[in-house]
Amino acid sequence: MxxxxxxxxxxxxxxxxxPAAAGAAAGFMFTAAKARGGRNSNxxxxxxxxxxxxxxxxxxxxxxxxxGPNGAGKSTTVGVLTTRVRPTSxxxxxxxxxxxxDPVAVKRLIGVVQQRPNLDFALTAREILLFHxxxxxxxxxxxxxxxxELLEQFKLTDRADQMVRGxxxxxxxRLSIARAMMHDPQVLFLDEPSAGLDPQTKLLxxxxxxxxxxxxxxxxxxxxxxxxxxxxxxxxxxxxHGHIIALGTPAELKASLPGGYLxxxxxxxxxxxxxxxxxxxxxxxxxxxxxxxxxxxxxDRGGSLVAEIVNTASAEGAELHDVHIAEPSLENLFLHHTGxxxxx
Amino acid sequence: MSWKTFSSMLAxxxxxxxxxxxxxxxxxxxxxxxxxxxxGKVMTASGFMPQAYKSLLLxxxxxxxxxxxxxxxxxxxxxxxxxxxxxxxDRLLAPIGIGWIEVEKVVAGMAQALVAGLxxxxxxxxxxxxxxxxxxxxPLAFAAVALTVALFxxxxxxxxxxxxxxxxxxxxxxxxxxxxxxxxxxxxxxxxLKSFPILQKAVLVNPLVYACEGLRSTLVPQFPHLSTMIxxxxxxxxxxxxxxAGLSRFQRKALS
Numbered sequence: 115m116x117x118x119x120x121x122x123x124x125x126x127x128x129x130x131x132x133p134a135a136a137g138a139a140a141g142f143m144f145t146a147a148k149a150r151g152g153r154n155s156n157x158x159x160x161x162x163x164x165x166x167x168x169x170x171x172x173x174x175x176x177x178x179x180x181x182g183p184n185g186a187g188k189s190t191t192v193g194v195l196t197t198r199v200r201p202t203s204x205x206x207x208x209x210x211x212x213x214x215x216d217p218v219a220v221k222r223l224i225g226v227v228q229q230r231p232n233l234d235f236a237l238t239a240r241e242i243l244l245f246h247x248x249x250x251x252x253x254x255x256x257x258x259x260x261x262x263e264l265l266e267q268f269k270l271t272d273r274a275d276q277m278v279r280g281x282x283x284x285x286x287x288r289l290s291i292a293r294a295m296m297h298d299p300q301v302l303f304l305d306e307p308s309a310g311l312d313p314q315t316k317l318l319x320x321x322x323x324x325x326x327x328x329x330x331x332x333x334x335x336x337x338x339x340x341x342x343x344x345x346x347x348x349x350x351x352x353x354x355h356g357h358i359i360a361l362g363t364p365a366e367l368k369a370s371l372p373g374g375y376l377x378x379x380x381x382x383x384x385x386x387x388x389x390x391x392x393x394x395x396x397x398x399x400x401x402x403x404x405x406x407x408x409x410x411x412x413x414d415r416g417g418s419l420v421a422e423i424v425n426t427a428s429a430e431g432a433e434l435h436d437v438h439i440a441e442p443s444l445e446n447l448f449l450h451h452t453g454x455x456x457x458x
Numbered sequence: 459m460s461w462k463t464f465s466s467m468l469a470x471x472x473x474x475x476x477x478x479x480x481x482x483x484x485x486x487x488x489x490x491x492x493x494x495x496x497x498g499k500v501m502t503a504s505g506f507m508p509q510a511y512k513s514l515l516l517x518x519x520x521x522x523x524x525x526x527x528x529x530x531x532x533x534x535x536x537x538x539x540x541x542x543x544x545x546x547x548d549r550l551l552a553p554i555g556i557g558w559i560e561v562e563k564v565v566a567g568m569a570q571a572l573v574a575g576l577x578x579x580x581x582x583x584x585x586x587x588x589x590x591x592x593x594x595x596x597p598l599a600f601a602a603v604a605l606t607v608a609l610f611x612x613x614x615x616x617x618x619x620x621x622x623x624x625x626x627x628x629x630x631x632x633x634x635x636x637x638x639x640x641x642x643x644x645x646x647x648x649x650x651l652k653s654f655p656i657l658q659k660a661v662l663v664n665p666l667v668y669a670c671e672g673l674r675s676t677l678v679p680q681f682p683h684l685s686t687m688i689x690x691x692x693x694x695x696x697x698x699x700x701x702x703a704g705l706s707r708f709q710r711k712a713l714s
Contacts, residue, residue: 128714193714198550200713222553232544236474236535242548245473248466249552293548 116332117209117223117300119172119195124204126165126190126356164190165201166356172334172349177327179347180336181444187356188336189229192305195334196226208301222250225294229305229336231286233278239289240265240274243296250297257296264292267322283310291319295326302326304335308342320346340444352448359451367447373399373412376446377419380408380436381427388430395422402453407435412450416441463554464562471566475531486527486574490519491581497645498586509589512582514681516590517673518644520578521607525666526635528571528611529618532563536619537627540711550712560616560708564701567612568605575604592677599686603672606693610665613697616704620711642666647674649682665696 165187172178180188193199195206197217206213208220234242240261247257265271268288278286287310294302304323308316323346327333337343343350344364352360352367360367368374381388384403393401397414404410413419416439427434440446475482498515501507539546549559583590594600622630641661643651648671651658661667672689674681 196551198547198713218553218555221551224551226547226551228544228547230543232547234470234545234548235538235543236477236545237470241473245466245470246548246552248469249463249549249554251460251462251553 116175116330118174119170119178119206119208119301119332119334121168121170121191121195121206122204124165124168124191124194124206125163125202126187126194126199127202128162128164129160164356165194165204167204168353168356168358170351170358172332174332175327175330177323177333177335177346177348179343179350180334180353181338181340181343181350181448182336182353183338183448186353188353189305190356191353192226192303192334192336196224196303197221223300224303225297225299225301226303227287227290227294227305227307229309231283231290233281233286233289233293235277235279237278238275239270239278239281242278242289242293246293246296252297260296260298264295268292269318284312284315287311288315288319291322299331301332301334304333306336306338308337308339316342340448343444350444352444352451354448354452360447364444367444371412371447371450373397373414374441374446375413375416376440376449377411377413377416377423378408378436378438378440379411379423379434382433382435383407384409384432385430388427388432391426391430392423395419395426404453410449412446460554463552464558467549467552467554467559467562468566471562474535475566475570482531482570483577486523486530486570487577487581490523490526490578491585493645494519494578494582494585498582502589510591510681512586512589513591513678514647514674515645516578516582516592517677518642518646518670519582520575520677521642521666521669521673522639522644523578524571524575524604524607525611525614525638525669527574528567528608529615529635531570532567532612532615533619533622533630534627536563536616536708537622537624540620541624546712556709556712557705559712560705563616563708564609564612564704567615568608571608571611572604575608591680593679594677596676596679596686600673600676602690603669603676603686603693606690606697607669607672609697610669610693610700613701613704614665617700617707620704620707638664638666643670647671647682648684665693665700668693668696 168187168191180191182188190199194201195208195213197213197220200214208223211219211223213220234245237245243261243264244257247260252260265274268291270285270289270292273281273285278289281289291304291307308319311319323333335346347364349363350361350367351358360370362370384407389401389403389409392398392409392411397419398411399414400412402410420437424434494515497507498512502509502511550556618630618634642664643661644666648658648667651661668684668689671684672686672693675683675686675689
């Protein structure tokens with residue numbers, strides 16, 4: 115049976131610039147040595163708050179999604195849970211093991227796919243799987259068989275005995291996922307698994323994730339792709355600036371959105387009166403003015419509102435310049451909570 | 459600690475080393491052997507150097523080969539593996555304490571340093587022919603010196619590998635390795651520096667001095683050398699210090 119994942123009040127403040135394990139681009143620099151030197155110690159170190167009190171509870175056997183824009187703290191959360199990023203405070207557990215008290219026991223239970231492929235470039239694809247299996251103590255015959263199956267499943271058989279240096283991004287990503295599944299972990303972490311995959315491979319990946327979950331495994335994936343979160347996750351946390359801003363099933367989250375439809379409107383000008391009158395239109399739940407010319411309108415209906423909006427606007431002496439209607443989606447939810455679009 | 463994990467990592471390093479055997483050999487042995495040829499063969503045969511220089515030179519070349527091989531064997535892959543691609547991560551995520559991953563790197567580096575050092579002996583015999591007088595009367599002392607030198611090389615590789623980035627590899631050679639080799643008493647015994655008293659004291663900070671002098675005292679005791687009673691404790695101290703520095707740097711790189 116799968117294991118649960120729990121974190122309590124995780125905080126992570128980076129004081130040195132390259133949080134390489136957290137997925138940020140590491141610079142080519144003398145690591146930390148200079149920054150920690152005596153002369154500079156009076157200067158304030160740059161502090162980046164990546165996580166600011168993240169508490170999660172993922173049930174065993176669940177597919178759980180962490181959804182948020184770049185830099186929201188998704189990879190850092192995964193880093194803390196997978197023994198690579200030491201939290202500044204707070205605790206994390208996989209099953210009953212405290213990640214930072216018993217990291218070796220935790221490593222035995224988890225499989226991790228990083229945002230960037232981190233394959234062992236000195237080896238061939240098959241060797242990567244075989245050695246990975248060996249690190250986890252799989253007997254020789256078992257790892258040979260399992261490597262063959264996974265290579266087949268991820269459509270890498272014809273390149274199995276080539277060095278991975280020459281692989282395309284998508285192939286590397288597939289191999290990373292195969293490697294993470296090699297030792298049949300109870301909990302699988304997928305950090306932006308479909309980034310860089312073509313649509314066909316993405317579907318293959320989703321199928322594999324679903325099958326793996328059907329075998330009772332717990333899966334935590336991060337994504338900034340709403341479609342993916344919607345398609346795969348049984349529960350979701352929306353994370354931004356190191357905070358969880360919403361938590362629930364995709365359906366619950368979407369239902370929590372006022373109205374569900376989002377109309378992004380642009381006028382020649384807006385006024386409080388106009389906003390007030392828009393608010394009063396039937397079916398409109400909430401209107402948020404954005405700078406002097408735009409408004410986000412949450413409503414129960416979409417296109418049928420447009421005519422009324424145009425009339426309301428002209429009655430106020432304003433002209434509707436642009437309208438974009440979005441159907442109920444997690445994207446809208448994110449926008450609602452943060453005022454920003456996921457892709458910004 | 460899991461032996462299976464540890465030995466699989468050693469097997470992985472051995473596998474990669476085997477795959478790169480020829481370039482690795484060239485990288486660590488070509489330069490020392492060219493030196494053996496020019497100074498040990500050309501210069502002695504033409505009479506600019508006495509025949510005895512062949513035997514004096516050999517332990518120094520061994521020490522250089524070991525130190526270069528050990529440092530490169532550990533540092534170069536680490537520099538690459540800790541770069542942007544974080545290749546090291548499949549081992550950081552293996553079910554074993556991070557301390558053991560470091561130990562594994564050091565053990566693998568020591569093995570390569572020892573091989574590189576021992577290969578020098580037959581290679582020099584082939585190159586130099588007659589006139590190399592090695593004295594194997596103190597095998598245990600020789601083994602002890604060789605092991606401490608190998609440990610120094612591998613720990614030095616760990617420290618360097620975790621301290622510098624890919625762009626600074628050239629600097630590592632010109633700023634660290636070249637002066638270390640030139641002032642390492644590899645091509646001359648330490649006592650030969652007595653006419654440069656300040657330099658003679660200054661080079662004592664160079665670990666390679668003890669490596670060369672130690673190998674000299676256990677292989678060619680007929681030449682002036684520092685006693686193993688001095689060399690071994692000093693080398694052990696250096697090993698401990700460099701290893702400690704390397705271990706903590708690795709930890710810092712591995713976790714953020």
